Amino acid sequence: MKKLIIIPAYNEEENIERTIRMIEKGTNDFDYVIINDCSKDNTKKICEKNHFNYVDLPINLGIGGAVQTGYKYALNNGYDLAVQVDGDGQHDPQFLEEMAEYLVENKLDMVIGSRFINKEGFQSSGVRRLGIKYFTGLIKVLTGKKITDPTSGLRMINKDIIEMFASDYPKDYPEPESIVAILRRKKKVKEIPVIMKERSGGVSSISAGKSIYYMIKVTLAILIESIRKGEKK
Template identity: 45%
Template sequence: MRVLIAIPARNEEKSLPRVISEIKKEFKEGDILVVDDGSTDETAEVAKKAGASVLSLPFNLGIAGARETGFLYALENGYDLVVQMDADGQHDPKYIRSLVEPVVKNEVDAVIGSRFLNSKFNHQTSKPRYLGISLLSFILTILTGRKITDPTSGFSAYNKRVIKFLTLNYPSDYPEPEIPLLLNRGGFRFKEIPIEVRQRQAGKSSISYKHALYYLGKVLLGILVTCIRKIRNPKREIRNNI
C-alpha cells in the first residue's frame, strides 16, 4: 500500500527540516509531499533539500486549497492512503503509524487524531479557542450522532475512497470541522485516536482573538452549508463521464 504524507506549508522554512527528518525516522514507508502555499521564504528549497517532494502553488490558496492539492496529487500518482499533517512541528510523526494502521487493516476509512480524547495529555490552549472547539464539538456530535472530541484537528489519515470523495466535496475555507460531517454524510467509517501535540518548533500562531471569532463564524456557516448541500458521489461522477 502506497502512503503519501501531505504537508501544507506557508513560510515554514525553520520547522520543515526537522519535521521531514522525524517523518523519515518514524515512518520510512511513506513518501513526503510538501505543498508550498505561496510562501515568501525558502520553504520550498529547504523541503527539497530535506528530501521531500514539493508542489509550489502560484499564490496563497489557504489551508483548504493546500490540503486539497495534496489529495489530488495522491490520486494522480496512485497513492492508496494519505496522511495530512501540519508543517509547524506540533504534529508528532510518531503518531503516523497509529493513524495509518486502522485504515490499512480496513477497520475504518479514516482516522482523525484528537488532542482531547486522552485527558492525560492535558493539551493547553487559550480559553476563547477552547470554548470555540467545545462548541464545535457539541454541534458536530449532535449532527453526526457520534462523539467528536477534536473538530479542528489537522492530523488525519484517509483511504483512497475517502480521498476521491473529498476531492469532489472538499470545504472551500476552513476544512477540518466539516470533515467529520462530510465523512458521516458519505457513509464512511471513521474514528478518533488520542494524540499529544507539541509546541511550535518555530514562528508563532497567526490566530488572534479577533481571528478566532471570525474563524468560528465562518466555520458555523460552513457546517450549515455542508448540512444542506448536495453531496457528490465519486461513482456517480465516473458513470456520468463515460
C-alpha cells in the same frame, strides 16, 4: 499499500526541515509531499536546498486549497492512504503507523488523531479549547457522532475519501466541515489518542483576532454542508 503524508506549508521556514527530519526518523513506509502554499519566507529555498519532495503553488490557496492539492497528488499517484501532517511540527509522526493499522483493521474511512482523549501533551489555548468544544457539540447535534478534536489537522483517510476530497474540499478552515461532509454520507470515522506538540516557531494562521470570524464562518459552512447532504447521497 502506498501511504502518503501531505504537509501543507505556509511561511514555515522555522519548522519545515525539523518536520521532515521527524518524518524520516519516525516512519518507515510513508512517502511525503510538501505543498508550499506560495510562502513569502524561505520555505521554498529550504525545500530546494534539502531536495525535499514538494509542490510549489504559484498563488496562495489557503489551507484548504493546499491540502486539496495534496489529495490530488495522492489520487494521481495511486496512493491508498493519505494523512495530513502540519508543517509546524506539532504532529508527531510516531503515531502514523498506529493510525494506518487502526484504519485498515477497522475498515474506516477516516482516523483522527485526538489530543483530548488521554489529554496528554499540548492541549491548545483555553480560548481555542472552548471553540473546539463548541464544534464537538455542533457536530454531535448534526450527525449524532462525538468527535473530541474536530479541528485536529492530523487526519488519515482511505482511497475513497482521497478521491472525494480531491474533487471537493472546503477552502477555508476545512477540518470540522470536511468531517461533517463524510459523516453525513454515512462514512466511518473514529479517533485515536495522540500527543501533540506546541508550535516552536512561526505564527499560527488563526490569530486571536480571527477567532470570531473562524467560529461564524465554520458554523455556517457546517450548516450548509448539512443541507447539501441530500443532494450528494
